[in-house]
Amino acid sequence: MIFGIVIALVGMAALAWGFRFAGQAITGNTPRFRDMPFGVAYGYVLGVLLLAWLVWAYIQGRSADPLIANKFFFLRIAVEGFLIFAVAAWLFRLLGRSVGTAWSRKMFRSMPLTASFGILTILIYATFAIFAGLIAPYGQEQILPGVAANIVPGGDPALGGDPAFLFGTDQIGRDILSRLIYGAQNTVGIAFATTVLAFLLGGTFGFLAATLGGWLDQVLSRMVDVLMAIPSLIFALLLMTIASVWAPQLGIPLTVFMVVIIAVIDSTRVYRLARAVGQNIVVMDYIEAAKLRGEGLGYLVFKEILPNATAPLLAEFGLRFCFVFLTIAALSFLGVGIQPPLADWGTMVRDLGGFVNYAQFAPLAATAPLLAAGAIALLTVAVNFVVDWMLHRSSGLKE
Numbered sequence: 001m002i003f004g005i006v007i008a009l010v011g012m013a014a015l016a017w018g019f020r021f022a023g024q025a026i027t028g029n030t031p032r033f034r035d036m037p038f039g040v041a042y043g044y045v046l047g048v049l050l051l052a053w054l055v056w057a058y059i060q061g062r063s064a065d066p067l068i069a070n071k072f073f074f075l076r077i078a079v080e081g082f083l084i085f086a087v088a089a090w091l092f093r094l095l096g097r098s099v100g101t102a103w104s105r106k107m108f109r110s111m112p113l114t115a116s117f118g119i120l121t122i123l124i125y126a127t128f129a130i131f132a133g134l135i136a137p138y139g140q141e142q143i144l145p146g147v148a149a150n151i152v153p154g155g156d157p158a159l160g161g162d163p164a165f166l167f168g169t170d171q172i173g174r175d176i177l178s179r180l181i182y183g184a185q186n187t188v189g190i191a192f193a194t195t196v197l198a199f200l201l202g203g204t205f206g207f208l209a210a211t212l213g214g215w216l217d218q219v220l221s222r223m224v225d226v227l228m229a230i231p232s233l234i235f236a237l238l239l240m241t242i243a244s245v246w247a248p249q250l251g252i253p254l255t256v257f258m259v260v261i262i263a264v265i266d267s268t269r270v271y272r273l274a275r276a277v278g279q280n281i282v283v284m285d286y287i288e289a290a291k292l293r294g295e296g297l298g299y300l301v302f303k304e305i306l307p308n309a310t311a312p313l314l315a316e317f318g319l320r321f322c323f324v325f326l327t328i329a330a331l332s333f334l335g336v337g338i339q340p341p342l343a344d345w346g347t348m349v350r351d352l353g354g355f356v357n358y359a360q361f362a363p364l365a366a367t368a369p370l371l372a373a374g375a376i377a378l379l380t381v382a383v384n385f386v387v388d389w390m391l392h393r394s395s396g397l398k399e
Contacts (some may be wrong), residue, residue: 073363089117118385141341142183202267206274318387
């Protein structure tokens with residue numbers, strides 16, 4: 001095994017040297033190949049070989065032999081999904097360049113394909129979250145009468161599937177497709193509300209600390225330092241475990257405790273950013289001029305500081321949303337997050353994990369937990385694409 005890896009690395013090194021030498025000879029020793037480092041040439045060769053392997057593996061995934069096709073099933077789905085989303089993002093950007101206001105058309109003309117993909121994905125998630133009650137064929141907590149539990153996804157009766165339930169049913173007979181749709185409403189909606197609360201807390205105290213300074217700045221900053229010193233997921237898990245005991249006694253849903261706990265923990269990061277940005281703004285001349293005019297604290301924060309801090313705060317909002325979203329999914333997976341009967345992707349990954357046992361001989365039947373996990377990953381990637389584009393625009397960098 002090790003010997004084969006060494007031979008492969010040496011062979012790729014020889015191909016990289018040959019690629020660079022051939023490029024120099026064919027192009028008359030142009031700067032592109034003359035100044036090309038060996039590592040760059042090696043990277044080109046490695047990229048071509050990986051692309052060739054990907055094409056070969058995709059062809060294997062389309063094989064007529066089920067044993068061969070099953071081995072590359074998920075890779076084939078990933079490749080096809082990537083191509084479909086790439087085309088959809090390109091068409092969405094093309095539509096945005098020709099439809100809408102002058103400002104939106106200009107924005108789409110300067111938008112990279114990754115940002116277009118991110119915005120399109122976010123819009124799709126928002127549509128499912130808002131109109132889940134109209135899109136889902138069944139209720140999120142509806143146990144279907146006369147329908148068996150644990151129907152295998154894929155609709156193949158030979159494997160325990162049902163054509164009427166292509167995504168199968170869970171352990172108590174609820175439609176998985178409906179719960180996936182409602183999961184967008186619950187997981188994404190609660191994550192968005194939690195992020196908004198975190199920004200209200202962190203942004204307000206951060207701007208106050210930057211504007212007033214003195215003892216208030218010192219007290220708030222030291223409190224934030226203490227909270228940030230504790231690993232956030234472990235701290236949230238500890239507090240949620242305590243809250244799970246208090247919630248029934250107080251008659252307050254555990255989800256409310258979760259929103260408050262995660263918002264407070266994540267507001268510390270927002271506080272740090274708002275305070276740093278605010279301190280750079282309060283020393284500007286127009287802030288001093290506003291103070292000399294006798295403007296109050298509210299005017300300084302909302303009319304002077306906040307408008308000039310919008311770009312970094314919007315970018316941070318996207319990043320915080322991703323972290324909050326993943327934290328909620330992790331807590332739900334551990335059993336202390338969003339509580340039944342509400343549908344939640346983290347809980348679905350845990351509850352439907354048994355379907356993964358079908359992956360070797362019936363990959364389609366193993367997709368139930370992977371769909372929930374994929375929904376989490378896809379939204380995280382999409383939001384990060386949009387955040388990267390927003391940071392690029394706000395920094396003033398040009399392509």
